[in-house]
Amino acid sequence: MTIARFEDVEFGDDLPTFDPDTGMENVRRFAKAAQMMAARFTDHEGAKKEGLAGAMVPGVMSQAILAAMIHRWAPDADLVKIDTIFRAPVMVDERHHVNGVVTDLNEDERTAEVDLTVTNDAGETRVLGTATVKLP
Amino acid sequence: MILDLHSHSIASDDGRAKVENYCKWIRKKEVPIDGFVLTEHRQFDFAGDYAALARDFDLTILKASEVETEYGHVLVFGVTPALTERFDFGAIGLPLVRVIEESQHHGAIAVPCHPGRTKVGMCAHIETLGVPDGVTIVETLNGGSRGSEDESAQAMAAQLGYQGVGGSDAHIVSHIGRCATRFPAPVRSETELVEALQAGEFEALSWK
Amino acid sequence: MEVEDLKEKFLKLNFDEAEFHVDGDDMVGFALACGETAARYTDPADPDFHATPTFPARFHGRRMLPRDIPLGGKIPLDAGKAVMPQKKIRPGTKLVGRSHLHDIYEKTGRSGRMIFLVSRMELFDEAEDLACIVDSRMVVRERPGE
Numbered sequence: 001m002t003i004a005r006f007e008d009v010e011f012g013d014d015l016p017t018f019d020p021d022t023g024m025e026n027v028r029r030f031a032k033a034a035q036m037m038a039a040r041f042t043d044h045e046g047a048k049k050e051g052l053a054g055a056m057v058p059g060v061m062s063q064a065i066l067a068a069m070i071h072r073w074a075p076d077a078d079l080v081k082i083d084t085i086f087r088a089p090v091m092v093d094e095r096h097h098v099n100g101v102v103t104d105l106n107e108d109e110r111t112a113e114v115d116l117t118v119t120n121d122a123g124e125t126r127v128l129g130t131a132t133v134k135l136p
Numbered sequence: 137m138i139l140d141l142h143s144h145s146i147a148s149d150d151g152r153a154k155v156e157n158y159c160k161w162i163r164k165k166e167v168p169i170d171g172f173v174l175t176e177h178r179q180f181d182f183a184g185d186y187a188a189l190a191r192d193f194d195l196t197i198l199k200a201s202e203v204e205t206e207y208g209h210v211l212v213f214g215v216t217p218a219l220t221e222r223f224d225f226g227a228i229g230l231p232l233v234r235v236i237e238e239s240q241h242h243g244a245i246a247v248p249c250h251p252g253r254t255k256v257g258m259c260a261h262i263e264t265l266g267v268p269d270g271v272t273i274v275e276t277l278n279g280g281s282r283g284s285e286d287e288s289a290q291a292m293a294a295q296l297g298y299q300g301v302g303g304s305d306a307h308i309v310s311h312i313g314r315c316a317t318r319f320p321a322p323v324r325s326e327t328e329l330v331e332a333l334q335a336g337e338f339e340a341l342s343w344k
Numbered sequence: 345m346e347v348e349d350l351k352e353k354f355l356k357l358n359f360d361e362a363e364f365h366v367d368g369d370d371m372v373g374f375a376l377a378c379g380e381t382a383a384r385y386t387d388p389a390d391p392d393f394h395a396t397p398t399f400p401a402r403f404h405g406r407r408m409l410p411r412d413i414p415l416g417g418k419i420p421l422d423a424g425k426a427v428m429p430q431k432k433i434r435p436g437t438k439l440v441g442r443s444h445l446h447d448i449y450e451k452t453g454r455s456g457r458m459i460f461l462v463s464r465m466e467l468f469d470e471a472e473d474l475a476c477i478v479d480s481r482m483v484v485r486e487r488p489g490e
Binding site: 011012060083085087088101103104113115118122123124125129130 | 307
């Protein structure tokens with residue numbers, strides 16, 4: 001379900017979720033576009049040589065995935081602010097889930113506050129954050 | 137009476153939730169708790185007055201603090217102005233035993249939280265620092281725990297005879313009430329919370 | 345590293361200025377990899393084609409932190425990012441990013457004592473209009489015993 005106007009949104013609404021592509025091929029595609037071609041993002045073995053458990057999804061990518069979820073939910077919305085906290089690494093080639101839920105509405109500003117999380121299959125929160133979204 | 141004993145609002149540097157929105161969320165989503173305790177990082181929020189919100193939403197909203205000791209993070213319930221003069225709540229690496237003793241002297245109680253978490257939890261430090269004196273309760277269910285962190289906390293509590301409480305450790309609105317603590321009687325104030333913890337009749341709960 | 349000393353010496357002082365060229369292909373690659381489906385982010389032929397709001401978070405200045413900040417040789421890790429878009433960014437735009445330390449604080453985390461450094465980059469376009477603000481929270485972890 002997509003949202004067209006502020007009046008369509010209710011406190012507590014869940015955003016339609018999707019499972020982002022955090023596979024190596026797509027992370028490399030992102031890293032190339034973002035000019036972040038570091039081994040810690042694009043190569044498991046190289047990441048291990050840096051003392052990591054494996055390659056990690058860049059934080060900028062996790063944040064942009066969460067922004068994409070907002071755009072899928074409210075295609076005509078403008079993002080006023082997105083604030084993400086990287087609590088734990090999002091590992092490349094592991095399955096993750098993104099979720100969003102409306103936690104505040106400001107009628108005067110026509111904005112919605114959205115809680116955002118990236119979780120792994122174990123249900124652990126790897127990234128959390130909030131966004132302020134201005135709606136038509 | 138079920139209280140989430142561990143939550144953070146925008147008063148904490150990494151908190152992103154407004155207290156009012158916690159209240160709205162609990163009622164809208166029918167979260168099965170009767171209230172929550174704000175445990176802001178390294179401070180006591182003297183300025184925050186949530187009496188009107190508590191009344192409007194028929195919730196108990198209490199204030200406490202999460203301080204940082206050499207054994208990891210510790211919730212302090214029943215904070216008084218006098219207690220905040222006894223040690224620097226903003227400091228890193230406070231001596232746990234001092235936090236416990238000062239809390240006791242001022243009618244408060246200190247509860248190590250997420251003890252199964254590496255570095256910021258008590259379990260990891262016991263091997264090197266030994267078992268600290270004065271601990272009676274630890275947080276055995278934490279909404280932010282990963283992997284086997286809660287199991288480690290519960291094992292330590294069982295081994296050392298500690299009682300367990302639960303708290304969500306919510307930093308965003310939608311995480312409130314993921315873990316909580318059930319008390320047999322109503323808890324309406326910080327003083328009553330300390331008394332209820334000292335009485336030892338409570339149970340940690342999780343809805344994770 | 346004492347936080348109060350760091351604040352006194354480094355807070356609010358610009359330490360870097362860098363130019364960035366906004367490339368349309370990079371905008372598309374960035375958007376598609378992150379799951380964007382709207383043509384305004386993914387199709388250069390769309391009349392409203394512009395960068396996704398978080399695209400500026402990928403820009404790094406010549407320095408992430410002030411040159412002489414004493415970190416004891418430790419490399420700061422990415423702890424979080426906040427992006428506040430101010431204006432649509434179109435392909436071909438030349439941006440100037442000016443950075444300063446916006447906040448410094450400490451806490452203990454899963455891996456010991458941590459010092460957080462919030463570096464704010466303000467990105468201006470050719471008209472000197474503020475196009476975006478990006479706050480990068482970086483964390484420096486101290487090893488036990490330090």
